[in-house]
Amino acid sequence: MINFERFTLPNGLVVLVNEDPGTPLVAMNVLYKVGARDEHEDKTGFAHLFEHLMFGGSANIPNYDEPLEKAGGENNAFTNNDITNYYLTIPAQNIETAFWLESDRMAGLAFSDHSLEVQRRVVVEEFKQNYLNYPYGDAWLLLKPLAYKVHPYRWNTIGKEVSHIENATMHDVRDFFGRFYHPLNAVLSVSGNVKTSQVRNLCEKWFGPIATGRAPARDYPAEPGQHEKRTRVVHRPVPGARLYKVYHCCARTDPEFHATDLLADILSKGHASRLHNSLVRNRQVFTEIHAYHSGDLDKGLLVFEGRLVDGVSMEDAEAALMQETAKLTHNAVPDAELTKAKQMAEAMEICSEIKNAHRALNLSFYEMLGDASQVNHVTERYNEVTGAQILEVAGQVLAEDNSSVLYYHPQHANGNTGQDQGAARKASA
Amino acid sequence: MQMETPDRTREPRVRPAPELRIQEPLVESLSGGAPLYVIPGGQQEVCRVELLFRAGTREDPNRLLAPAVSALLLNGTAQRTAEQIAERIEFFGASADCDSSAEYAAVSVVCLNKFLGEVVPVIAEAILGASIPERELELYITQSMQRQRVQNKKVGYVSRKLLHRALFGNDSPYGHYQSEEEYAALDRRMLAGFHKGNCRNLAGIIVSGKVADSEIELISRHLDGFGSVSTESVAAGNGHRPQPEKIRREWPDAMQTSLRLGLPLFDRRHPDFIPMKVLNCILGGYFGSRLMSNIREDKGYSYGIGSAVVPLSGTGFMYISTEVNKQSREDALNEIYAEIQELTDTRVGHEELDLVRNYMAGMLQRGFDGPFAAASAFRNVMLSGMDLSYYRDFMRGLMDATPGKLQELAGQYLQKESFWEVSVG
Known part of the structure; x- marks a missing residue:
């Protein structure tokens, strides 16, 4: 509070x-x-x-x-x-x-x-x-x-x-x-x-004597709906492969933001999350994988970033990730798992109030969103989320046609530069 | 109300910092003998419990076991898997981080007060019964090797590694960086042995946050299975005394060059420690420092540059670090050495010294802002076998660092030929 x-x-x-x-x-x-x-x-x-x-x-x-x-x-x-x-x-x-x-x-x-x-x-x-x-x-x-x-x-x-x-x-x-x-x-x-x-x-x-200004126009062009999966393959002098997959999702101020945020937490927050248990620990596809909402004020992204275990193919890694996300689009999240995500969100929120600097930032941030007093209702917003809402958000967001994927491959010493279709920067071997 | 018209041309008067308010921790004792330090404070119903073990790389002659054991402290017992333990902590919104250094291993738990009774026993049971399962060790090795391969592609990481190795030697806890072969050779029985010897006795517990007697009682009760051990390490100190050298690694494809200069110094107890912190601050210890003003704000060679005096156990070192535009490497080095030489050639002016003293006093105050920060400040001195009077001495020491004293120290310690110089990129 x-x-x-x-x-x-x-x-x-x-x-x-x-x-x-x-x-x-x-x-x-x-x-x-x-x-x-x-x-x-x-x-x-x-x-x-x-x-x-x-x-x-x-x-x-x-x-x-x-x-x-x-x-x-x-x-x-x-x-x-x-x-x-x-x-x-x-x-x-x-x-x-x-x-x-x-x-x-x-x-x-x-x-x-x-x-x-x-x-x-x-x-x-x-x-x-x-x-x-x-x-x-x-x-x-x-x-x-x-x-x-x-x-x-x-x-x-x-x-x-x-x-x-x-x-x-x-x-x-x-x-x-x-x-x-x-x-x-x-x-x-x-x-x-x-x-x-x-x-x-x-x-x-x-501050009183400073001349007022004019509120700037905010007419950003809306991003049209995406109806086809987009992909990009690059090869770089890096030691291991990474998969970046993003889906268009809601804005920070949309009503479904909290459900989307909990969805990401259920997938990847902590050492007992779904992706960590399934893809890191048990199937050993990734050494690390994270999911999060970008938090943008306009329509944002649900982001997945995974580091592949050496020797696992990009196709297998993406397929394994899709199996996990598909579970969320087909089955409601069990109550206990939802409770856990809410309790994690509550603890985060309380910890963010410990430092004065964070309190000052939170107040400015929520005022910018529309009303500083909402800073004291964050835990309520998370607690209102239902399993049905998460299922609905998952269905809307986690569709292949709504995704953009970057396949980031190591470039091997034999000079294979792969099919990099011309990045802004030419990485040298 | 009367409206004041501001005179923007004059800066408001700066008032001296009031006496630093340092709260002494309450000290209790666990039934196993380990001291429990309590630093109450804050408005939020949350607390941090830090369990400190004498299980750093100093205690481990091979330097390999300590980081692995600390990383796997909560990853499985004979009764419970790593997932089950993590689930029982995270279900309640708590988090537990394990970290280790040359001196210590620590498990730090942040938990809402209302769930302490659920979380603390899980942590105690997991640490005391840690079995270092084979599967978890394999995962740790895979993750660590992959992370290290990425790090080895970064000019900043490689220059740090080369400097630490050169200063302290690869066998030292401060200079050792694990190789892939060493990771691959980790053996779970050896890890279990290190755990048994070093992680069942606590060197101390620090509890900070909004805690009352009932929370302290609860925490103490659930940690009563641990024994105790003194904070004093029995391991030998660092005897490495090499000659300064220049180390260069050319990376044709790098866009920037990491420059890292360093030299051995001393620990917190040394009489020159506090004035050296002041001297370092002037050189590169804050945004307005001489190096930052020159290399970044005047020349634009770099996104940033900094220097630090780092106290270790019985030893210490100073370093200067930056990543510069590749074409500017030699110019940047010349400017860095010129700034170092200037400290010997010309006494620091009173205005600059006042600014730095005020800045450092403000930093010290920030170091006690809130219970968690105060706990970290306490931990730093406690682990060096010192107490909070160090910080009061530090405040006084700031005032004793005169221009003459600083010039003398620069002449004594900061000569160009005393520096190790590493360049990667």
Whole structure:
């Protein structure tokens, strides 16, 4: 249970406060409703590059990190398909430094050309480090455009290709800031050793004078229904084969989200889940296999990622996985198994409330979904799910025609490059 | 209410951290003699129970058995299979993680208070009766080998391995990395023997979270089958004293090069330990550090760079690590060494030192935020045979690290020729 208060500044900024006198710290979370789905298809990776630039200086503060560190604070940020989220923790006595820093960069950016140039290079190195230089790092670069043909989820947060980042201009950056970085498109939450009245005063002082903005249009093209299985085969210099299979499923805010999430948990959460027992332990098809809902705000994916035991063929591995998923489409989940999934969800939810930083993020996140108070009804939502709903979701989602599959093979030393139909990057032998 | 107009050009006044509030754990004793430390706190009806065993690689002359045994502690007894044990834990939403290091093996259970009575006895029974079934061992070997093959394709992992081996020697618990042959040769009878010798006695239990007497009583009662053992290891320390070397592995297809520099240092008890932590922080220990400002924020050679001072049992080391754009390897190395040399050549300014002290004091506070964090902070010192006064000493030590002292330490420890240098990619 997270007790909180909510108020809205005249400029439209929504603020949530959770008082916790038991900690010497304060966590602040600023969520901007902008992610990779808001990018132009020729300028992908921009929301994430922008996240880097937000540390490159604002109108009155040449460097964001230094004053925060001097005040004993620490921060980070992340970008995904839908949101860009900035968070910090700071000793409670220095909370005003956090308001000064976060309000100044909402009020206006002022970084230099040099900063833009350097961050372009840093993000290119991040791209290389996480997506190109490490084994299997490009799997999602290949999967997204296989699963999505129209919706902007067809590219990754890091971007479609390095050149999009290299070509970003100062004009692009200013335009992006104007559209998405303003009080109407943000949610601020504070959790820790504070009083709501104190936060209200500080908000009015520091965020109050910032000009409001216009809510950005959100008319993402809907992904049409998929009616045919899509596949892609690649060979890469990796030590073992992996199978990636994704199915279109509901959005984060759809009523069937919780049933879909429990379905994934029943399949793969923990060491006594169906896929682990059957395919890892007993049949020894995979050494590891995971299933999860992508959690996106628009229609998302139910994802399976499996690492094959050496010597098992891709066909046999996929067939074994399909036998397990077919059970869920044919037979209702036994009550005890559903109870277990719900109890796991409840424990997860309670554990996510332990840290102030998580509480602040949860409040911002649920407010962005529509109503912060829903953060206190998550366990109820899971407990309402019935076996019949899971059966229905499984029937709708787990159909072959609705799937996209990436067969990721090791490339053998004999030079067999297989039938790779031209990935964005040519992997060398 | 009167509206204040903010002066955005002036940063709000920074106030010093209040006295660090460190709660001493309550200490109880199990009937088998092991100490049970309780760190109460938090609002959520959940707690963490950590069982600590003196079953790390130090206790294992071959270095092979300890990680395998800790991974298989909950994977089967004569009466129950691994699936059955996992089911009885996960049904109640609890989770149990096993991990091991050079010094210790630990089983960490997170459980809603209302289910402690169901979960704790399952954990105790599984560990005490662990039979290391053949099927589970085979699965462990297959998984470990596959994971290692993937890791060996990563420049960062390989450079870490090469540095640790070079610093401590492949026979040392700190330098040993298992080969595929060693995995394949694991024998269940030897594992069972190591389990019998090392996993039936507890070196300690740490319970943290919203726990009252009734929960403590319940946990103690269900763990009464364990004996006790002191935290002091009988194993020999690390006698390895090699000469610095440069190790290079060229990977023609790699897009980035992992650079890892390191040198041996000392453990937490050494009088220079705390000021070295400060010196390290200035060099590469936080986002605003000199290395980060230079290599990432000024040059854009890398997504990130960092350095750390790592205390081990009776020894320790420092390392600097980054993955850089392949073309920039030599430039990055030159810049890293220039930053190291600068620490010897020029005294740190007071402004930078104040910032780093405040940052480190804030980190220390964060290390005690919430019962689980406080339990981890306690565990770190407890396993080194120290107590929480270490953290109060640390706060004082931050203030004693003067520019003159830091310059002296840089001259003493951080010379270019003292560093091992590994480059992969």
